[in-house]
Amino acid sequence: MSSALSSPRKTAPPPGLLRSAARWLWPALRKDTAASATPTRIGIEGLPDGVGLLPPHVPVSLVAADDRSAALWFPALIEDAVAAGPVALVASSAPWADALLQRPALQAAYRAGRLQLWLLAPGLQAEVRRHGLPPLLEELERTGLQPGHALYVCDAQGLLSGLSVAELARVSRQLSALCRERLRPVVLGFFPPLEPEVLLPALRNLCQMSMHIATLRAEADRWSLGLERWNTDAGALFQTAFGLLHDGATDRLAADGTRTRGAVRELVEAVDQSEVIATRASVDGQRGVPGHWRIVDSLADLEVAAAASVAATVLIDAGQASDFESRARLVHQLRLSRPRTLKIVVRENLGKLRTHSEQALLQLGASTVVYKEVGFSRLLQLLQDINAQSHTRKVHPDYEQALDSFMPARERGYQPPAQFCALVRGMLDRTRGIGLSHSLVRLNVLAQIPHLDALRACHTARDGDLLTADHEGVYVFLFACREPDVELALHRLFTLPLTQLFASEATDSTDTGIRAMLAPLQESLRKGLPDYSAALANTPRPAAAAPAPQAAPAASPAPAGMPVLPPASGLAPEAAGSEPRALQPMAGGPGVQHRPIARRAVPRPSPRSMA
Missing domain, CATH: 3.40.50.2300 (Response regulator)
Structure with missing residues (x-):
């Protein structure tokens, strides 16, 4: 059966959907060849159970998920095709076809007429949308396609993208009918850039378009050939992948003996699986x-x-x-x-x-x-x-x-209120959506406990564990601490029992709740809050003993440059110009409780108003 005439043309080619590649590539010789019954390989060595052979009479889709895979796979694929018989190659890019013919085996096949080349014309997709595949096939047959050719379309994505579901279904039926008539494989090759997550489901759903689907992707210094569906000597394979290695001597890929199966890959076999x-x-x-x-x-x-x-x-x-x-x-x-x-x-x-x-x-x-x-x-x-x-x-x-995203701020311990709010919000923003759960605790200081004593009793040893104070209580932020672990964490942080320092506790471990708990603190900042940084840095920590309720220490005069500290009552001075507040008694009085009072913090009124 004769192959197409590919001799150079001296005049412009007739208008059509395809341009013969003969006018821009080396001249080729006319040669008659019979359709070969030799099996056509897939361009990869050592695959078991007939996986490495391309089936005739059914469409085959081969997807290169990345540039490394495309550069290794498709030249070897075309080399295997011309080794088995004559090939008709429809290319979407002239530079890609030029690079392909730099390989000696393909250059020789082209010169011998065993490799015919065409380029897709820009208006072809519009014709496919209106009429399907017949215009393309008519143009191919008019310019040299023979029944004995294996037909490779690279890149098929440009031919099929943008088609509606109904148009794809029509192309699928036409392609299936074409494959049944042809003696050798019909292959659709898909190049990057592409989206396998979008392309593969479309190919799976259009079974007539592609009963055989394989995807090659690079994985570190190896590759993986994933078979969405494939018929083999041992039966049908679905969602099966084979590990591959690159052979530098032949510049081809070969199976390394690794096989996985399933959408979430489960290892079936590997040479070092038990090591x-x-x-x-x-x-x-x-x-x-x-x-x-x-x-x-x-x-x-x-x-x-x-x-x-x-x-x-x-x-x-x-x-x-x-x-x-x-x-x-x-x-x-x-x-x-x-x-x-x-x-x-x-x-x-x-x-x-x-x-x-x-x-x-x-x-x-x-x-x-x-x-x-x-x-x-x-x-x-x-x-x-x-x-x-x-x-x-x-x-x-x-x-x-x-x-x-998983690391806390490189800060720990007491922070001025403004810095505390900024650091907490930054850590919430950075870790949002990755599954880390943090906790914010607001501890209302007992009326007779100075804020400084409560702050000095807290020892943080890990980055991201922060505390600050407002007029009424102490805030503790625990990075990557889930709500069930909060109580244990607090007992670890404080050198005194919590019931000797605090009257109540409000905790939230949700992103929304923590941000809502910060809102009152941010509001208090506008009215003025003390900064205890200097006092905590320059004064010793108290001994680990319960303070006497009746002997509240008096506030000492603040040195020059030091912020005003709260009095012994545990209440900070009011912001300048504001009216004095009346001390509100806590519910149940300041007596020592067996456990802190824990409750959700959103929404919540001010703890001082809960008396």
């Missing part, structure tokens, strides 16, 4: 460490040991709080440089990770965090449970940006 690489500190003092585990001494050794891992498990000790930075960077590096099938487990061994540190590690790429309370036997079971998992979270390529 565990652990730091010595993560298993220190444990009995029954499996003999096949690889134990390394340092984080640097672990990074080297995991440099070629595909689906192994990496076990990292969490260390102390000061070690977080090095662990976080290693987790991020491993996740970006290794396939998603690598499992990264962080185990608490010396101290407890803060909630935001745990969430940050998960966001940076850790598969899970194992708490200190979990025994070693349970750890072994957990590693077995996650053995088939693949990482599904998106990881930001920039470490600093990925970590920033």
Whole structure:
């Protein structure tokens, strides 16, 4: 069966939807060839069960999700096609076709007439919208398309984008009919930039348009070929992915033996699936460490040991709080440089990770965090449970940006009210939408307790734990502290029992509630609030003993330059020009209570008005 004549033309080509590529590429020879029965490969080596073969008589959609994948896959795909028989290639870009013919095998195929080339004309999509595929096919057949050609359309996105559902359905029926008539594969190639989340559902829903759908995407130094649906020698495959490696010698991709399955990828097989690489500190003092585990001494050794891992498990000790930075960077590096099938487990061994540190590690790429309370036997079971998992979270390529949302302000302890409000709002804004829960507590100071004594009794040891005071109480902001943990956190922060300092407590752990609790504090700022920074810096803390209710200390004169401090009654002086306030008795009196009075803070009236 004759191939199309591709000799150079001396005159302008007739008007049409396609321009023959022969007038801008090397001259080709006329040659008669018979349709080849040789199976056509997919441009990737070593795929099992016939996955690497393109089926005839049905449409095939091949999607390159990124530029790296497109640059490696499609030239190899066309090389495999011309090795099996004559090929008709419809390209959307002349520079792309020029670059394609720089490859010796394709240049030789073009010169021999086994590769025919066309370019899509700008008005083709409008014709497809009005009439479907017949105008395109008529133009191809008029200028050289033969029944024995394999037909490749690259980039098909420009041909199909913008069509309505009804127009896509018509094209789908026409394409299906065309494939049944042809002896060799019909392939639609899709190039980046594109949106696989939009394209793939459309192809899935139009079954006649594409019964076979495969997507190639780069993953660190490897690639993954995902089959949405594909028929193989072993039966139909759905949502199955194969790990690939780049062979520098041949400049082609080859299967690495890794297979995953499902929308949330579950590992089916991999050469190193059962391997565990652990730091010595993560298993220190444990009995029954499996003999096949690889134990390394340092984080640097672990990074080297995991440099070629595909689906192994990496076990990292969490260390102390000061070690977080090095662990976080290693987790991020491993996740970006290794396939998603690598499992990264962080185990608490010396101290407890803060909630935001745990969430940050998960966001940076850790598969899970194992708490200190979990025994070693349970750890072994957990590693077995996650053995088939693949990482599904998106990881930001920039470490600093990925970590920033999870970290508190680098401030702790007492802050002037204005600074306190700004810091709290900043942390709320930065962590919004990532699942971190913070808490704001308003503690109303007992009438006989000076504010300074209440503030001095609070010791903060962690960034992001802040406190301030207004005329009536103390505000405590706890970064990444959930509501059930608030009481324990407060008892940890204060050196005196809360009932000896405060009459009541209002807590909120929602974004809206915290902002509402800040509103009265912000309003009080306009009337004037004292700043206790200098007094807290220059005066010693009181001993951890309950103050005598009847012996309230008198306020001492303020030195020059020092803010006015509240009197012993616990009430700060009124703002200049305001009327004196009457002291309102607290409900139940100032007696010591067994537990603080906890309640939601939004909406709430002023605690002083609740008497």
